[in-house]
Amino acid sequence: MKNMRLLVFLGAMTALVLGLGVSGCAGPKRFSPVSPVQQPAGRTLVDGLQLVGVGLAEQKTSLTVSATGACLVLDGRSGQRLARLDGGEVELTCRRSGDRVVWQSGQRKGIADVVVLQPLDPGYRVGYGDHRYRGEFLILPTPASLGLTLVNNVELENYLRGVVPWEIGRHGRDRMAALEAQAVAARTYTISHLKSRSSRGFDVFASVMDQVYRGSADEDAFCNEAIDQTAGLILRYGGKEIEAYYSACCGGVTSRIEEVWAREGMPYLVSHVDAMDSGEPFCSDYRYYHWREEWTAGRLEEILQTTLPEYLAYMSEPARIEWAGSLFIPRDAGGQGAVPGGLLDLEILDRTTSGRVSHLAVRTEAGEYRVRGDRVRWVLRPESGNPAILRSARFEVELIHRDGRLAEVATRGRGYGHGIGLCQAGSLVMAERGYTFREILAHYYPGVSPTVGTITKRK
Ligand SMILES: [Zn+2]
Known part of the structure; x- marks a missing residue:
């Protein structure tokens, strides 16, 4: 979004x-x-x-x-x-x-x-x-x-x-x-x-950087009807419009925003199981509810030569550096973050309350990179380029060694997207089961309800 x-x-x-x-x-x-x-x-x-x-x-x-x-x-x-x-x-x-x-x-x-x-x-x-x-x-x-x-x-x-x-x-x-x-x-x-x-x-x-927008040529009659039926309705919390994030599939558990991005927590963007009464998650039949991505150690090493320096530059910006904490620990006096060198090891150090990777250690000849939050998806970029980044941060790592050396790396994961707010795959199943749009929104944005009114003045 x-x-x-x-x-x-x-x-x-x-x-x-x-x-x-x-x-x-x-x-x-x-x-x-x-x-x-x-x-x-x-x-x-x-x-x-x-x-x-x-x-x-x-x-x-x-x-x-x-x-x-x-x-x-x-x-x-x-x-x-x-x-x-x-x-x-x-x-x-x-x-x-x-x-x-x-x-x-x-x-x-x-x-x-x-x-x-x-x-x-x-x-x-x-x-x-x-x-x-x-x-x-x-x-x-x-x-x-x-x-x-x-x-x-x-x-x-x-x-x-x-x-x-x-x-x-x-x-x-x-x-x-x-x-x-x-x-x-x-x-x-x-x-x-x-x-x-x-x-x-x-x-x-007009892209996934915000919301995909492709103009007027391929509008959809049902989508237009949904827009008309809800015309003017917006979600508010404490009298202010909420940050209505959504993603394709939460993988069964939604994310707390502050565990994914360098952002403050919000009471309506919390982690909860995407189900009612502790049943099966609504989104469990989604095609990428389970996924797997794998690399040879050599290919991942090549990818990391680009993505790790990019990660350090991104996280070093003032808005993120404090949230990120320690980013790079040199292996010895010569280790430079800009030149990762050979890949030695990957280790998940910590997870969020929703089970997503919150700290991943990537150890190379230069040192240890501490990859934080959702950016792990950019660092472990799939070799095929499709998708452009790892589908989600909710994954396990498998390391396969041969002859005492790292030979292959695989990730087994769940869901597609950051997992914050509304889960689109789950919402479609809720609709099929007879939930109203108000019930769907209340499920994914707890404590929030759609209202009509004047937009809060913006500076
Ligand atoms: Zn879901």
Whole structure:
């Protein structure tokens, strides 16, 4: 979850204000959502704060975007209209000039700090690469770097239509409650992560860094129905939106957030068995409830030459160093963390309350690396690249020696993902068994209930 845009939502008036957060200058003009959602009877939308800025591309030398109908080209700071582009298919190409954006469409061209491509009809779609999107595009200079950044500025409920089917998959009506729970979790995640990528010029990434978002071309009717049925509902604890994390499969036991990441604990992100009345875990039939990954010692040694130095750099950042504790103990005076050398041994030193590896010792010719929390999944990267990181941190290690030397390493594990919050595999089974989306959310986020209301003001 994902998601996580340069729209900086300034709190005053709960208006969405597009701020670039880069140079400290005043943010550009606020642009209204181009496709206001229809409110189902009896529901109130999240008040006012509805736009999401989704980062689609960064550091692009040039960007060519399109639209399926007539559009305005606007100056993103002043709101001034620069051009009207007519035709059935509109195309706009941008490149960077200094700290500004040069735009061109046919014979028409100009320059602005930020360029907005805004369809004149909310039924039109904007396009980039193979994908179409609801809403509008913003093109701005990539902050503190070269090239251009492309942001899709889209109304929250429409954004979810491009997220929910990619995050939980496509399912029938018998699993509608899980789709509804996912819609509420994704909506809440989005709200609680607004501004989280503001230094880059948007709110959320369109990938697993936040939530996978693929625009409007492959929306799913049941997912859209689940989004509409729960429109405006968000999860709160103590009057504030929660951090609604979710993952594919908890492997039978969910995670405490502070044991997985360098984060503070939260009363609703605790570890519990993914079952009712101590029965079989809801997610136990999931295809990766059990998994195995293996390497020859030589291949793992090669992988570790990259992943261990990356781990040291990642954990040495100020936000993590204290949580991480001791990272590397040299074997002798010459041992350097940046050069691991030959692999000697692996040992699980400690586990979290949910049984996940919390400290893994990786011993090499350079010394002992102490790999902490979920980052063990990045360090023990699968050789195939699929998945890109180890499926979960809930695993056992098997070491196979031959002729007195380490020959093979295998991990046998459970679940897929960090295991914090909602377990998607479990929620689908709960839905099949007749639990409502409120019951599913209460199971995975204890003490929290979905409510409708004004979003907490954000700084
Ligand atoms: Zn589960």
